[in-house]
Structure formats: structure tokens, C-alpha cells
Amino acid sequence: MQDEKLIRVAREKDRILELFRQKGMRVTKQRKLILDIVFEYDCISCKEIYYQALKKDKNVGIATVYRMVNTLADLGVFRANVPYRPAKQPETGAGNGCRIVLKNHTIIEFEQCEWQNLLTEALRRKGYVGEAQIEEMVFQGVSFHI
Numbered sequence: 001m002q003d004e005k006l007i008r009v010a011r012e013k014d015r016i017l018e019l020f021r022q023k024g025m026r027v028t029k030q031r032k033l034i035l036d037i038v039f040e041y042d043c044i045s046c047k048e049i050y051y052q053a054l055k056k057d058k059n060v061g062i063a064t065v066y067r068m069v070n071t072l073a074d075l076g077v078f079r080a081n082v083p084y085r086p087a088k089q090p091e092t093g094a095g096n097g098c099r100i101v102l103k104n105h106t107i108i109e110f111e112q113c114e115w116q117n118l119l120t121e122a123l124r125r126k127g128y129v130g131e132a133q134i135e136e137m138v139f140q141g142v143s144f145h146i
Contacts, residue, residue: 009039019075030060034068 013035017027025031030053037043037052046065053060098115100108110118 013039016072016075016077020071023075025071030057030064031068033057033060034065035072038072 016035017032020027020031033053033056034049037049037056041048041052043049043052046062046069049069050060050062050065053065098110098112100110102108
């Protein structure tokens with residue numbers, strides 16, 4: 001059980017680092033350290049992440065932590081209004097898919113292609129989309145590139 005969790009966390013970290021690479025960002029030792037702290041501790045502020053990072057690397061600056069947290073939020077890694085914890089990905093491995101939790105706690109998961117097809121069809125019915133594809137979606141202040 002613990003091994004499965006470690007493997008899942010390692011995969012999630014790798015996925016996030018790959019997102020960085022795709023955005024043309026360098027994967028530095030300090031960024032990896034901050035990511036490790038985010039997965040290891042339930043920090044509720046950038047200062048808490050910063051203090052944890054200082055214990056492991058005296059060269060980490062508070063600005064680096066703030067930039068990293070903002071980048072993780074922009075990538076949709078953090079959920080809004082909760083301690084800095086990575087947003088859980090669907091167990092199905094949907095990656096950039098969609099996980100919807102209804103008020104009755106029913107969970108609906110879509111693979112990325114399914115989710116994009118649903119959005120495209122809904123927009124087509126409303127007269128917004130012809131052959132164009134969705135590039136970006138913003139939901140509750142978090143931008144998602146599709």
C-alpha cells in the first residue's frame with residue numbers, strides 16, 4: 001500500500017516536471033525541492049513552504065517559492081482555497097482529463113479526448129465552435145490549456 005502511494009507520488013511529480021519542460025521551463029534543483037515539500041507537507045502558505053525549503057537548502061529564496069507556487073497554480077496542480085496540496089488526478093490515469101464530483105458525491109471521470117469532445121459538442125450546439133478546437137479554459141480563476 002505504501003509502495004503504491006510512493007509510486008503514484010513519483011509519477012505525479014514526473015508529470016508536473018514534464019509540464020514544466022513542455023512550457024520551456026528549466027527543471028532546477030530548487031524547483032524539485034519545492035515540489036517535494038508540496039507533496040510531503042501540508043503547508044498552508046508560501047512562507048511555510050519557504051521555511052521547509054530553508055531546512056534543506058539555505059539558498060532558496062522566498063521569491064523562488066512564490067514563483068513556483070504561482071506556476072503550479074497556473075498549471076492547475078493546486079486546488080483553490082485549500083492548503084498547498086497537489087490536486088488529485090483521476091485514478092484512471094486521465095492525466096489532463098476531467099474529474100467531476102457531484103453534490104451527492106458521485107464521481108464522473110473523463111479522459112482528455114472525451115472531455116474535449118463533450119466541450120466541443122456543447123459549444124457547437126450553442127453556435128460557438130465550427131471546426132475550431134478549444135485552446136484554453138478558465139474555471140474559478142485557474143487556466144487550463146487543453
